[in-house]
Amino acid sequence: MADGIPGLTLVHPLEGRRDALAAASVGTLLSLDLEAPVAAVDLRVDPDGSGPAAVGAAVGAALPARPDTWTALPSGLALRLGPDEWLLTSTTADPQDWEFHVDETASAHGGMAVDVSAQRTSVRVRGTAARDLLAFGCSLDLRPAAFPRGRCAQTLLGQAAVVLVAYDVDDLALIVRSSFAGYVADWLVDAAAEFQP
Amino acid sequence: MQLIACPWCGPREETEFSYGGQAHVPYPEHPASLTDEQWAHFVFFRDNPKGPFAERWAHASGCRRWFTAVRDTRTHKFLEEVPR
């Protein structure tokens, strides 16, 4: 999907920092990688109604039941951002279609979905030092027991709002508004200096 | 750096929150029927108690939900954080 449309080139918001992030990686200790753009909608629906289950059925997996957790979709993620808010991503759908598809179900249950595919971008932070690195700028308790796989959180990294996603002990992602992405990337590259041999 | 317990996200550092002033000050049902003085009281006057105070807070850097908290203005201790 990312480059499925001929003619117009999709430019990743962090294209200009791709190399710097790669250069800041340190073996198995730390790797920083841009994630490919994905279709994403912001879903708003009453958590106590029939909406979440219906949307879950429409996107192929149950939505996370608790705020600050995520579940996997067949080709994407469902992150619960708040009491009545989810971020649903798809690596295969076209953004417009994804909004239409989710919205169709959500609106039948008093909810709605809004295309936010280009609103945010994502950096994958992996390695045995991944959590250490984030501890330089994030006040949350990121020890694996406190922030295990399946958790996500909207919080601050440095001075930027991010959605932090725990895929595994050594595997996390930072989802960040694209206008702040350059700052966050620069912050990560600078923080990674601590782990350079 | 105080912790404030967001009803949805749990305890977070206070810098993630923004302050919304006194809670439970409803928007008047018929502003037009109020005198200038009554309207001015709604717009400009708020309580300033020594002790427990119900306030609005927003988890601005988190889930962006507004909630009501009761804070003791003498100690800054949060006594209660509830949705709305």
Add this chain to the structure above:
Amino acid sequence: MSRIAGYGRVDRSRTITVTVDGTAYTGHPGDTVASVLLAHDARPQTTSVKYGRPRGITSSWTEDPTGLVQVEEPFPEPMLLAATVEASDGLVVRGVNGQGRLAEVPDTARYDRRHHHCDVLVVGAGPAGLIAARTAARRGESVVLVDDRPTAGGTLTGTETIDARPALDVVADTVAELAALGVTHLQRTTAFGHYDDGFVLALERRGETARTRQRVHRIRAGRVVVAAGAIERPIVFEDNDRPGVMLASAARDLLHRHGVLAGREVVVFTSDDAAYAAAADLADAGAAVRVLDARERAPQSWRQRCEERGVAVETGTLVHGTRGEEHLTAAVVGTVTDSGRREVPCDLLLVSGGWNPTAHLVSHVGGTLAYDAALGAFRPAAPLPAGVEAVGAANGTFALADILREAGGTDAPVAPAEEWPEPTLVLWHTPGEATRQFVDVARDATVADVARAVGAGMTHPEHVKRYTTIGTAHDQGKTSGILALGILAELTGRPIQEVGTTTFRPPYTPVAFAALAGRERGDLFDPVRTTPLHAWHVAAGAEFEDVGQWKRARHYPQAGEDMTAAVLRECAAVRTSVGIMDASTLGKIDVRGPDAPVLLDRLYTNMMSSLKVGRVRYGVMCGNDGMVFDDGTVLRLAEDRYLVTTTTGNAAHVLDWMEEWVQTEWTDLRVRLTSVTEQWSIAAVAGPRSRDVIGAVFGDVDVSNEALGFMCWADTTLDGVPVRLARISFSGELAYEVTVSSWYAPAVWARLLEAGQEFGITPYGTETMHVLRAEKGYPIIGQDTDGTVSPHDLGMSWAVSKKKDDFVGKRSHARAENRNPLRKQLVSLLPTDAATKLPEGSQIVRFCDDGALPPAPVPMLGHVTSSYHSAELARPFALALVKGGRERLGEVVHVPVGDELVAARIGETVLVDPEGARRDG
């Protein structure tokens, strides 16, 4: 040379050189600047801040009120203590006289911060802290242990035994066990502030060769165990500030830590048992030592040990003063009744009046300290704040055996109990001339100064502190604070517990601003927000301006152009052909739900429910006070969906504010708000040729005025990518906003440029945009308004609905004050010389009818809010807020510019195309 063989934990296999006040001294790794100097019988060249009296080194750690130095190399840093600066090869320092000098070159070192979470934070790695940490770690708790010295062990010197083994061996074993248990153990790390909810800030000094020079650890702990030890208390006597006077524990510390004997002829003046250990150890190391005990009885076992070493012990004896020029040569000694004064030659006078628990971190979070008459000190008092504990000397427990038991409970190792101790005699000062008895040596504040404060009517320690400045120096009164309280109690005839204490506040020790700033310097000082077109702007040579956190292209100077020239060129291009601007920074909010029209009707002053799908309306938002706080366009996308734009700098605030209404006030409304600021990028294409450009790029769209009229929008696609075209103009010219997913913004921008090439399409920046909008009298919220301006003041009554029952701000508009005809109103100002650009912010005055200024104070009519050169008008012009401005059209007022008063004529705000003929092309 006073380095003693067989003593100290410095690495004698290596020699380093430290330069102090221009003289090179040799030392060893493990030394401090103070120990290097004392090893050479030297001291830093410092004098006191007020009286210029010589100052030496009086302690071996952070409590030292003297011994201030400035580091020159490797990097200038002012106001450090010789006692705490670790010696390193090539270090250059000089003594300072109470005032340091900031570096004039940028600090290239790296500083950062790191967050920690743990069950238990233990502050202090002396015997109490080590055992407390071990006990917690053995229980399976996660533990962080911090200690400010380079090595663990606290005041243990190596002469003690624990579990019948050398105490330092037990320390080493414990440190190893802590590491094995996964304890985060940080030495050279000072916990300097303790805050709410178990939050402690600690500064780690990682050294000059580390990648990061200093690190602030932000530690969130379930429990905080304060095991920070205690600080020895001096006794005040005449000329007690003379170099050569030192705390007894400091001399012992210097000997055992650094192998330095601080004097050869030593007098120990004490009212406490602990100083005897210093007497014995210094005698063992070769000094001639005499103990003067203020008490009537000396501790029996210590007296015995002194006798074995040939150390004379005199009881009931006081030091009354000192003799010497630059350095101590003798102590003036007498009895308690001041009889039989005599001089005792000495080059080191050690003093001990007992110990003060280092309970600062307890006090920081509101823990109370209570006076303990037996100790002559304040100690943590029950109940401690929740989650805070104090153990060991910090809790007023001073005997090693007791300390271990307190820290470890049943899991504690054992130390032999002290035999036959004598109680401490609390003695603040000996008799003598009060003007030469220094309470705070760092501040040159004496007993006489305290008396003067009392004489001036001050009785509270906080007042006395501020009057005398006692306790306000770099050491924050670590040794002087309690003395001041004791002397104040004495002078006012009250028990010390009634006098109270001053409040301990962070930081415990000075912290460099650089450390607090951490990595938030340079590019990371504040987040820089950029649009998808930022790289293009950079490549095009744009000058940027900060709008909130955004970087916006301000103008694109060509070779040889200054901003004025570039902006005039860009303005002319838009007014005569076509320009293109990146408007992506505008805040964008997707407002969805069946009640979206209701919400927007309540939040905007004008009617949004009547807006038709496919149309755009300009809207103004006011606060409850009726004052404008944001404006922007509103597109109706569907019956239940709008796209709202906000000003760039106010986007987050507007969304929070809208959310507050929806979430807390009108919770029944079925409407949801989503920020889509970064989702959509906007290229503004403006100018008479803009229709040609848009028509060329979007061939399948009918861009005629009939098909796509002013304030209408239409959706289309470009190579399959959805694009929205909207006829919105902020310049008065025919103009289009091209909105596209930010993924494709650079591609669409390139297409527009390509198509505009034949018309000389000119990229323009925010400065040009500001000029163009000002020529049309469009206000910038936050520039032409300041939170005290209503829509009516802006001449925008047309944007305020009279049909709606209510909207936010409506009731305020009806307040008497808001109908005052003398309110400031937006007008234009044309300087009558047609040449002077009036500085923004200038005040506006009016001459009397006789042509003279009114008498002072000259009434101010208002101020200039925006001012530019206009290419279209071929002259400068301004917008201004002027009292009763709408009634003054045509009047000439004056604006001070430098020393001149420049005449300007008040006029209508719309200066270009008042008929609005250009907007349709």
